[in-house]
Amino acid sequence: MKGASHPTNDVTLAESASPSILDVIAHVDTSRRQFIVKSGMGATALASAGGLTLGGLVSSVQAAPVPxxxxxxGIGFESVPANTRAANVAQGGxxxxxxxxxxxxxxxxxxxxVAWGDPIMPGGTAFAGDARETAAQQLKQFGMHNDGMHFFPFTGANGLPSSDRGVLCVNNEYTHEEVLFPDGQVGTGYSIAKTRKSQAAHGVSVLEARRVNGKWSVVKNSPYGRRITANTKARVSGPAAGHPLMRSKEFTITDGASVPTGRMLDGFTAYGTINNCAHGITPWGTYLTCEENWNGNFGSTTAVDTSATTxxxxxxxxxxxxxxxxxxxxHETDPRFDVNTNPNEPHLFGWVVEIDPFNPTAAPVKRTGLGRFKHESAQYVVDADNNVAFYMGDDERNEYIYxxxxxxKFNPTNKAANRDLLDSGTLYVARFDSDLNGQWLALTPDTLGVDGKALRDNPNFAGASDAEVQAKILIKTRMAADAVGATMMDRPEWTGARPRINGFQEVEVYCTLTNNNRRGTxxxxxxxxxxxxxxxxxRPPVDAANPRADNVYGHIIRWREAGRTVRATRFNWDLFAQAxxxxxxxSNAANYVGNIVDTPNGSADYGAPDGLWFDPxxxxxxxTDQIGDGSGDFAHIGGNMMVCCDPNTGETRRFLTGPNKCEVTGVTMTPxxxxxxxxxxHPGEDSTAANPTQFSNWPQNQWTVEADGVTPLPAGRPRSSVVVITKDDGGVIGS
Incomplete structure (x- = not known):
């Protein structure tokens, strides 16, 4: 995910020709091409969709429902227009x-x-609009910069999942300090009070959502409402728990200080979850929050060891x-986040964290079996034999899919029996071969690296026992993936598994690859x-799975597991779309046009795909997640958006466009x-403390008057928010 407090990955370094996926397809045998053709990537399938080609379709074609x-x-709506600067001018902007x-x-x-600062639990105060709230008040309010989310329904009176009441879990990825504080990050001086407020705005917001007389609202006094923040106590479980690298310094954490106790934690205890980007759920009904750019929250006032020798x-x-x-x-006011003072603390982050949405007293659990990296999401599949797997991306340029x-096995009749399934299993990393086959490489002690030696014999993972070796592999997951020769990808972000419904039987998984300005340079x-x-x-060269140099716009890859089982170690793959x-x-326009299937051609162009989700x-x-203001490479595409796609043909429609400088991220539905x-x-990203509405005053500016029972929102600051969308005829969204 991009943001003011995150590294950017969208600067063009060079333009270069590169082989297209169609060139790759031309060199594989007919049986291997069948998956591609059936999926809408081949010329035959494109022609059968009404004469569509990668070059385009005349713009006068009238869009019809996708059958x-x-x-x-099917898809029952027509694309909304792109939100461009030209469109703003046309509306008097x-x-x-x-x-x-x-x-x-x-x-x-x-x-x-719900918007940043809204109360979500007993004792919460209303958003003031001028950032006067204290850390204690923020702890009872909806966090900042929301991302992945999921709606967990209550059981209705009929014994079925309710579509009128549920617990909504929402990630709060990061904070914009210039908007969070009245005088910004510097102002009259940086203090522990500012650190605590920023930490309180991170993490996860858990709230009760209820619809009464057709109107959705947050139940502000709900016992389910809670905040999980950068200082919440958590349990560490799985193969890496207790390892010496997981034992950080213990601090007494108060509103006014983090005071060292002189002891070390045991490696089974951690405090806080940060940079919670995308998410996942489990088939047994818990929420998975994924720690992504956690490294950026650490720092030091002195040089940090980044040598390749220690x-x-x-x-x-x-x-x-x-x-x-x-x-x-x-790190200036909280020594827990000073890398030199507390060098093992970073190892307690970068995990998938499990949360029970219906048990407010249960501690979050950091599940080390799923590896440590910049987790973007963790989407599950249960196969026909009740084997269960979770698919994950590591969101940074040149990282891997796991x-x-x-x-x-998953026990569908006994929730308690599944409680510790995430603590025992095998972590794999993907290798995408040029013939459109792929292999899952196990990250275990006996797996051979590209040097021909088992990982247990690699100095990075050496230990007295295989249990210690496995713990190190999981703490150093990126290094293990390097060692076995996994395929470097263009920022793997959200994964999504296609539902096996209405005659579709494959285990088919998709992953967004947002961009990579270093590819092919x-x-x-x-x-x-x-x-x-x-x-x-x-700066990796182009390859079959990442076929474009200077990959400004990104793409979506997908694969099918061999034998329709998640235990497969082989798969076949294709590119669902090049944005x-x-x-x-x-120049070299062919490298940047993409091959999005839409009618008319260009009506659903998008770039930097990020969030990805199959509805039931x-x-x-x-x-999408790009600069969001319609500038530079996105002058024609416009601001960020959400599109809807047919996985069979690739046909795409633009469903939603967002406000200025925002990212559209996180989506869920009622049953x-x-x-x-x-x-x-982050609407209005990059604004200053002196002028917080410099780039956006959303959502207040869209709901300024009493209408449809909506109370006008407080002014003063742009606010990350969750929007509720319904169809006017009461139908299913997208139909």
């Missing part, structure tokens, strides 16, 4: 931004459901831990097999599919 097909119920509002198709309505230095180097971080100043296969380099490469520093700009004026009915929803919750993150 139902195997495993897919200015050419320096896109339209500062959300837009949904005709026949749909959208309202803000264990700590190599870990810091490979995971991007530095003295400067992303500009947060927590899956974790539980050792035990000079001088070519790869992540070193010894794990010594600094994070995001390599791009049909109207690009860049089989529609694929894709959300009946008639209410959708969508996240809008």
């Amino acid at each position: 139902a097909s195997v495993g897919f119920p 200015v050419a320096t931004s896109v339209i500062d509002r959300i837009t949904v198709p005709a026949g749909y309505s959208a309202q803000v459901f 264990e700590i230095g190599k870990l810091n180097r490979r995971y991007g831990v530095s003295a400067a971080g992303f500009g947060y100043r927590w 899956k974790f296969v539980c050792a035990g 000079n001088t070519a380099s790869a992540n070193a097999a010894d794990g010594s490469t600094a994070a995001a520093s390599a 791009g700009d049909t109207q690009t004026t860049k 009915f089989g529609r694929l929803w894709v959300q 009946d599919g008639k209410t959708m919750f969508v996240g809008v993150q």
Whole structure:
């Protein structure tokens, strides 16, 4: 995810020709091409879709509903226009931004459901609008910069899942300090009070959502409402728990200080979860929050060891831990986040954290079996034999795609029997071969690296026992993936598994690859097999799975497990879509146009795919994360958006556009599919404390008057929010 406190990955370095996926397809045998053709990537399938080609379709074609097909119920709306600067001017706006509002198709309505600063639990106070809230008040309010989310329904009176009441779990990824504090991050001086408020705005917001007389609202006094923040006590479990690298210094954490006790934690206890980006759920009904750019919250006032010669230095180097971080100043007032004072603390982050949405007293659990990296999401599949796997991306340039296969089987009749399934299993990393086959490489002590030696004999993972070796493999997951020769990918983000419904039987998983401005640029380099490469520093050449140099717009990859089982170690794959700009004026335009299937051609162009989610009915929803103001490479595409896709043909429609400088991220539905919750993150990003509404005043500016029972929102600051969307005829979203 991009943000003011995150590294950017969208600067163009060079333009270069590169082989297209169609060139790759031309060199594989007919049986291997069949998956591609059936999926809509081949010329035959494109022609059968009404004469569509990668070159385009005349713009005068009138869009018609996308019909139902195997495993897919169709798309019943027409694309909304792109939110461009030109569109803003046409509406009387200015050419320096896109339209500062959300837009949904005709026949749909959208309202803000919850926004940063809204009370979500007993004792919570209303959002003031001038950032005067204290850390204690923020602890009872909805957190900042929401991301992944899921709606967990209560059981209704009929014994079925309710579509009127549930617990909504929402990630709060990061904070914009210039908006969070009245005087910004510097102001009259940086203090522990500012650190605590920033920490309180991170993490996860858990709230009760209820619909009464057709109107959704937060139950502000609900016993289910709670905040999980950067200081919440958590349990560490799985193979890496208790390892010496997981034993950080113990602190007494109060509102006014973090005071060292002089003792070390035991490696089974951690405090806090941060940079909670995308998410997942389990089939047994718990929430998984994924720690992504956690490295940026650490820093130091002195030089940090990032050498390739010490264990700590190599870990810091490979995971991007530095003295400067992303500009947060927590380490100045909270020694727990000073890398030199507390060098093992970073190892307690980068995990998938399990939360029970219906048990407010249960501690979050950091599940080390799923590996440590910049987790973007963790989407599960249960196969026909009740084997269960979780698919994950590591969101940084040149990183990898993983899956974790539980050792035990899912028990659908006994929730308690599944409680520790995530603690035992095998973590794999993906290798995508040029013949459109792929292999899952197990990250275990006896797996051979590219040097021909077992990982247990690799100095990075050496230990007195295989249990210790496995713990090190999981703590140093990126280095293990380097060692076995996994395929470096263009920022693997959200994963999504296609529902096996209405005749569709495959285990088919998708992953967004947002962009990579280093791909195919000079001088070519790869992540070193010894794990010594600094994070995001390599410049890999193009390959079959990442076929574009200077990959500004990104793409979506998908694969099918051999034998329709998640335990497979082989798969076949293709590219579902290469995002791009049909109207690009860049030289070597073929590298940037993409091959999005839409009618008319160019009507659903998008770039930087990020969020990705299949609804229970089989529609694929894709959300984007780019600069968001319609500038530069996105002048024609406009601001960020959410599109809906047919997984069979690739046909795509633009469903929602967001306000200026926002990211559209996070989506979930009620069980009946008639209410959708969508996240809008960091509207007006990059504004200053002196002028917090410099780029956006959303959502207040979209709901300024009493209308439809909605109370006007407080002014003063742009606010990340969750929007609730319904269809005016009461139907299923997307139909």
